[in-house]
Amino acid sequence: xxxxxxxxxxxxxxxxxxxxxxxxxxxxxxxxxxxxxxxxxxxxxxxxxxxxxxxxxxxxxxxxxxxxxxxxxxxxxxxxxxxxxxxxxxxxxxxxxxxxxxxxxxxxxxxxxxxxxxxxxxxxxxxxxxxxxxxxxxxxxxxxxxxxxxxxxxxxxxxxxxxxxxxxxxxxxxxxxxxxxxxxxxxxxxxxxxxxxxxxxxxxxxxxxxxxxxxxxxxxxxxxxxxxxxxxxxxxxxxxxxxxxxxxxxxxxxxxxxxxxxxxxxxxxxxxxxxxxxxxxxxxxxxxxxxxxxxxxxxxxxxxxxxxxxxxxxxxxxxxx
Ligand code: UDP
Ligand code: MG
Numbered sequence: 217x218x219x220x221x222x223x224x225x226x227x228x229x230x231x232x233x234x235x236x237x238x239x240x241x242x243x244x245x246x247x248x249x250x251x252x253x254x255x256x257x258x259x260x261x262x263x264x265x266x267x268x269x270x271x272x273x274x275x276x277x278x279x280x281x282x283x284x285x286x287x288x289x290x291x292x293x294x295x296x297x298x299x300x301x302x303x304x305x306x307x308x309x310x311x312x313x314x315x316x317x318x319x320x321x322x323x324x325x326x327x328x329x330x331x332x333x334x335x336x337x338x339x340x341x342x343x344x345x346x347x348x349x350x351x352x353x354x355x356x357x358x359x360x361x362x363x364x365x366x367x368x369x370x371x372x373x374x375x376x377x378x379x380x381x382x383x384x385x386x387x388x389x390x391x392x393x394x395x396x397x398x399x400x401x402x403x404x405x406x407x408x409x410x411x412x413x414x415x416x417x418x419x420x421x422x423x424x425x426x427x428x429x430x431x432x433x434x435x436x437x438x439x440x441x442x443x444x445x446x447x448x449x450x451x452x453x454x455x456x457x458x459x460x461x462x463x464x465x466x467x468x469x470x471x472x473x474x475x476x477x478x479x480x481x482x483x484x485x486x487x488x489x490x491x492x493x494x495x496x497x498x499x500x501x502x503x504x505x506x507x508x509x510x511x512x513x514x515x516x517x518x519x520x521x522x523x524x525x526x527x528x529x530x531x532x533x534x535x536x537x
Contacts, residue, residue: 219250220323220374221305223296225289226268227258229310231416233267236310241275243316249323253278254296255310259286265518272520279521283514291514293371293393297380306374307393311414314372318409322374325405332379332397332404335372337411347426354430361438364398372409373397389507392433435503442500445493452489456482 222240226233237253244251255268257280268280281295293307304326308314314335322333343351352367359366371394375383382400383393398404421429434441459482519525 217250218304218327219252219302220244221296221300221302222251222253222319223256223293223300223305223307224253224310225256225258225292225296225307226260226264226310227286227289227292227420228260228262228264229417230260230263230267232310232312233264233271235415236312237271237275237278239312239316240319241277243320247320247323249320251277252300252302254299255280256292256296257282258289258292259283269520276521280519281516282518282520284517285515287514289371290391290393294384294391295514295516297375298384300380302377304374304376305380306372308372311417313412313414314370315409315412318372318407319374321407325407326374326376329403330405331376331402332400333374334397334404334406335370336406336408337368337370338408339410346423350426350430354434357434357440358392358395358437361434361440362395362398366395366398369394369398370411376402378402388436389511389513390432390436390503392436395433395437431499432503435500439500441496445496448489448493452486455485 224236229236233255237255240251240253253271253275255271255278257265257268259282265280265282268278268282272278272280279299281299283292283295296307297305304323306319306322308319318335322335325333355366355369375397379397379400379402383396386396459478463478
């Protein structure tokens with residue numbers, strides 16, 4: 217019988233753990249799907265870990281991994297996937313914005329032979345106008361780089377063991393899970409789902425956080441911004457030719473002193489172009505620096521299964537439905 221691993225990253229979600237595990241348990245039992253639920257506590261400062269402990273006492277298919285601090289959702293997903301022992305693994309949010317019914321649909325598609333089942337948002341839920349504009353811009357860039365339409369992509373996915381293993385074998389630290397699952401290829405399909413309202417608690421994203429997230433992920437997939445520097449260089453080269461011709465004409469017709477304003481403009485323009493370019497190079501340099509350090513993606517402080525500590529890297533053997 218096939219086993220489904222459900223990976224759930226959780227950061228300050230004390231109110232959602234019980235709701236989420238209960239909803240999943242009910243529907244998975246009803247559908248007679250053998251499962252394990254891997255809850256990854258991403259360094260929460262509230263009672264999330266206690267809630268995970270409770271959930272794992274109630275249901276021995278639930279296990280928990282606790283990070284030593286907040287490492288971010290991508291790391292939590294990676295940790296969950298590396299602990300997953302199922303024949304396929306799904307990733308979903310803790311706040312029930314990803315409907316469990318859709319998970320069942322994904323699992324059935326996997327049974328039909330699809331190896332990557334992507335959850336695609338049929339609407340974008342409630343979002344503010346600036347949020348909408350920036351996410352459009354961000355996904356525009358990402359879609360160009362991955363050559364797939366990422367506009368309504370989400371982290372809600374189901375992956376076959378082969379896809380999971382290929383993602384786990386990637387050495388980079390700055391990983392953008394949402395795009396990586398497209399990148400690995402395999403037989404894939406999509407399932408539309410309606411983004412639900414958050415069950416409880418608040419979203420973890422601030423505007424600053426979202427901007428950083430977008431920039432990091434662009435850097436993880438694309439070196440296009442570095443090409444902007446070359447384009448900028450060409451543009452200012454053309455500009456300088458025009459100005460040289462203009463200045464020479466001025467010189468030979470005897471109007472040479474008038475150039476003051478032009479000089480200021482040119483100086484400022486070149487100056488800012490150089491600064492921006494250096495900044496961009498610095499940004500990528502920093503990314504290379506963090507990759508080269510090869511620090512671990514996350515540090516585990518505690519693990520739980522059946523109320524006991526679970527060996528990290530040791531896989532779950534409680535699969536009975
Ligand atoms: N999350 C996480 N680490 C973080 C931020 C978020 O593990 O640093 C988890 C969070 O607990 C939730 C999921 O990622 O399960 C999605 O977060 P959220 O609902 O805040 O994002 P949104 O749905 O608003 O995009
Ligand atoms: Mg959410």
